[in-house]
Amino acid sequence: MSSVSRDTPSLFLRNATGLVKGWSGFDAFGYSFLSVNLVTLGMFYSLAVFAFVPSGSVLSALLLSGVVMTFLCITYAGLIAVMPRAGGDYVWQTRILDGIPGAVLGAIVGALTAFLAAQAFGLSSGVAYVAGAVGLVAGALLGVKRGGIGFVLSATGWWFILALWAPIYGYILNIEFLQPLAALAKWTDGLTFFASQAGTFTVSLVTIVLASGAVALGMAGYARVQRWSIFIGLAALAVMFVLMLVSSQDTFHAAFDKAGQDLFGVPGAYNATIANATANDAFAAGGSPLDLGLGSGTWLLLPFMMFWILYPNWGATLYGEVRGAGDFKKVLRGMLGGLWVTIILAIVFVLLAAKTFGWDFFNAMNVNFIDYAYGYVTTAPALPIWGYPPLLVSFLIDNHVIQMIVVVIFGVWFLGWAGTLWLSSTRMIFAAAFDRVLPEWAARVSGRGVPWTALLLIMVPGVVVSYLYSYVTNFSKLTLDASLVIAVTFFGTSVAATILPWWKADLYNKSPIARYKLAGLPIIAISGAITTIFLGFVIFEWLSNNALYGIGTANTNSIIFLAALYGSAALLYVVARLYRRSQGIDLDAIHAEIPAE
Numbered sequence: 001m002s003s004v005s006r007d008t009p010s011l012f013l014r015n016a017t018g019l020v021k022g023w024s025g026f027d028a029f030g031y032s033f034l035s036v037n038l039v040t041l042g043m044f045y046s047l048a049v050f051a052f053v054p055s056g057s058v059l060s061a062l063l064l065s066g067v068v069m070t071f072l073c074i075t076y077a078g079l080i081a082v083m084p085r086a087g088g089d090y091v092w093q094t095r096i097l098d099g100i101p102g103a104v105l106g107a108i109v110g111a112l113t114a115f116l117a118a119q120a121f122g123l124s125s126g127v128a129y130v131a132g133a134v135g136l137v138a139g140a141l142l143g144v145k146r147g148g149i150g151f152v153l154s155a156t157g158w159w160f161i162l163a164l165w166a167p168i169y170g171y172i173l174n175i176e177f178l179q180p181l182a183a184l185a186k187w188t189d190g191l192t193f194f195a196s197q198a199g200t201f202t203v204s205l206v207t208i209v210l211a212s213g214a215v216a217l218g219m220a221g222y223a224r225v226q227r228w229s230i231f232i233g234l235a236a237l238a239v240m241f242v243l244m245l246v247s248s249q250d251t252f253h254a255a256f257d258k259a260g261q262d263l264f265g266v267p268g269a270y271n272a273t274i275a276n277a278t279a280n281d282a283f284a285a286g287g288s289p290l291d292l293g294l295g296s297g298t299w300l301l302l303p304f305m306m307f308w309i310l311y312p313n314w315g316a317t318l319y320g321e322v323r324g325a326g327d328f329k330k331v332l333r334g335m336l337g338g339l340w341v342t343i344i345l346a347i348v349f350v351l352l353a354a355k356t357f358g359w360d361f362f363n364a365m366n367v368n369f370i371d372y373a374y375g376y377v378t379t380a381p382a383l384p385i386w387g388y389p390p391l392l393v394s395f396l397i398d399n400h401v402i403q404m405i406v407v408v409i410f411g412v413w414f415l416g417w418a419g420t421l422w423l424s425s426t427r428m429i430f431a432a433a434f435d436r437v438l439p440e441w442a443a444r445v446s447g448r449g450v451p452w453t454a455l456l457l458i459m460v461p462g463v464v465v466s467y468l469y470s471y472v473t474n475f476s477k478l479t480l481d482a483s484l485v486i487a488v489t490f491f492g493t494s495v496a497a498t499i500l501p502w503w504k505a506d507l508y509n510k511s512p513i514a515r516y517k518l519a520g521l522p523i524i525a526i527s528g529a530i531t532t533i534f535l536g537f538v539i540f541e542w543l544s545n546n547a548l549y550g551i552g553t554a555n556t557n558s559i560i561f562l563a564a565l566y567g568s569a570a571l572l573y574v575v576a577r578l579y580r581r582s583q584g585i586d587l588d589a590i591h592a593e594i595p596a597e
Helices: 025-035 039-046 057-083 089-096 100-119 126-142 150-159 162-184 188-194 197-217 218-247 249-264 268-279 296-309 315-323 328-373 389-394 400-421 423-434 452-471 481-503 505-509 523-544 557-582 587-591
Strands: none
Touching: 025 057, 025 218, 025 268, 025 328, 025 400, 025 557, 039 162, 039 218, 039 296, 039 328, 039 400, 057 296, 057 315, 057 328, 057 481, 057 523, 089 150, 089 315, 089 423, 100 150, 100 315, 100 481, 100 557, 126 150, 126 557, 150 162, 150 423, 150 452, 150 481, 150 557, 150 587, 162 188, 162 197, 162 249, 162 400, 162 452, 188 197, 197 218, 197 400, 197 423, 197 452, 218 328, 218 389, 218 400, 249 268, 249 328, 268 328, 296 328, 296 481, 296 523, 315 389, 315 481, 328 587, 389 400, 400 423, 423 452, 481 523, 481 557
16 A cells, blocks of 8 residues: 555545644643543443442442553554544545455444344344345445445444434533533523423534534634633542542531432432432442452443543544644553543542442432433432532532532533534544545535534534434433444454554554564554454443343344444445446545545
């Protein structure tokens, strides 16, 4: 494989992307840090689920998550050093996964998708196996061609599934910002509205506007918002930790009871929360976050942790716009910084939560809200809102105005996070259009390097899926599919990294990472293999453990949803390939070249 040359500019839309290198190494670190956002994603979707696996070791799960994600960071930093281009996973997969590896990976994805979809529709086992065989052949044919399986995995992971993230981000804004403020203001009608279907949809639309606005600022403009969000957010978190450190559990117990009575008319809210969880058989008292171990429960916590900590590489599609992106160590430091600073803060938070809130109360508050919000129980929790940790800590200050100020200040964690919803996905769409797989207009950029049409291609599906999430019963139970699809995309990239030194030896040997070896083996292949094995384990658990994760083979809606996503991506690629062939454009030739910067 050769790099793009002056002799082949016509392969791509133009000689340069038109994107602007508007980020420094610190900006890339900040994006990684806010992508694995402790306050938004972490405190709800991962740290709030410990009660669902009471036998798991909290500290072990956090540390193990950090270790395995370190290998993910090494893998992605290595690939960025080889090809620091806009599009990330799309560029690497379409340039590396072809021939035998592409056919094998395509066969696996095609067979599983067809087989599980057949089962989800209630077809007989025999028909399901036939569907799987057809999917295997179709996937192999798609994958053997340059770009086929790479487009399917990256388009599904960075484009189609990002529509589901819009209402997820909106849900976070709702329960961590709007509902707490409405409760503190004693605005009963507002609290009722935000908890309704119409309220959920409205907040999702607001989130889409915020995320789109962040993208419209351009890389440099959004970087300024990101920096201030980090500085203010960390300062607020430090104050919160100090308050938790100097306060006793008895003090918090009394403060929570007072707030429960004052805001919601619930007497003895602290003990009522624990009793509520126990009555629903959703909670087992006891245990401690200090327990260490590597038993089965700890491993079952890891797929939950991945909903939050899977994303230190979330900026991988943006490194065509980061200065010095070809420096492996620089990129790796940024990703590892975002990962491990977050892990350390999470450990501190968990220990302080056990000390100040009480471990039984913390788990009971979380499991009550999650089970009721997602329809697993019908008994409403003692308090009608989630126990957002900054809100809980604010109860230690007996003043509703100050409590509201605390919630508002912590809102910067969401503000800095909002851009991560669309920013990365627009670059995948842009890269595919630059390669002529998607229409040329999807690769247009403004003077500030903003791909407006690519943004529209993710905004519109985001609105549609937000409506489904808000109004269609049980659609919100597909939430974990948002991580599953991305994990499959990362799995494909990890496979590409593992085979890169041998399958694309010329490309690898010319790259700056060729000198990094361990025991004579390329470090990118080692990290890629470890990441592939781990992600394979996580994906298997999500699909097979129906009792715990709820998106596997027993959830018909989940499997049909996944099949529709992957099937649509495959169909889109086949149509694009046929259409470009009719124009005399060879996508194989395009995917044999590294795109321009």
